[in-house]
Amino acid sequence: MKVYTFASLKGGTGKSSTTITAAECCAAAGKKVLVLDMDINNSCSFYFLQDSNESDRSNIAYALQSDNLSDFVIKTKNGNINIIPSSLRLVDLRAMSISILKRLMVTLNNRYDAVFIDTAPTYDNIVLNAINAADYVITPINYDQFNFNTSVFLGQKLRLETESFDKWFLFFNGYESRYDSNLESLQNQYQLLFSQHDILGKKLLPVRFPFTRNMRKFADTNELLCSKGQTEKLHNAVCDLCSLLLEEEIRPEKF
Ligand SMILES: Nc1ncnc2c1ncn2[C@@H]1O[C@H](COP(=O)(O)OP(=O)(O)O)[C@@H](O)[C@H]1O
């Protein structure tokens, strides 16, 4: 069982979209997946659960205060995906100690191939729990200055305050091929800025999610991503990311 935490200090970079698409992709490839929604914004819980009442009793806030995560797992309509949903009660835990989740992970008894954790765009003790519990910390980045600044800052924090710096990687979300030929484009300039940075340059994964409205449609309308047709590029990119993360070929025809 490997644990993947999606984290970024900047909001709207694609943490939740990546958690959702990666979970569906791995599940379609036959992997058993658990999603932990640790962002009170609830994006993943909203996507995976029809009945929000289910999370009144089974949620990540109660789970973090328990001695067994398995008691708080909810099944989704995809038989390969379980979730522990988010809760507003997380705000009461923001001063909790930072290795609780890591210690609780063993209570899942290796029942999953992959655990994907979605987090809020901040650096509090809730996020630190998710970071400390992870085998890999993944930061989706967009092509702009604040993404660059916050990535440099997050790298410093991880290096100085956690043991997760070596497990931390970034990938670009929102790539548009039409800018490729224009060397002056912001996309090319930020690609260069990130890749030439002494630390961030070594952290960039060889995968880019394209900018496409299919991302939003996927989360909002349950539209499938297929290996052919309009959704091909996003489909391929999600498969590429999952294959890198799980260290094996993950390439279901659709999910
Ligand atoms: N590759 C993409 N192309 C187009 N829209 C995207 C892409 N990735 C994310 N979005 C949209 O951007 C918004 C923020 O994405 P989200 O995954 O919720 O970010 P975060 O969880 O980091 O705040 C959402 O409306 C989502 O649909």
Ligand SMILES: [Mg+2]
């Ligand atoms: Mg989110």
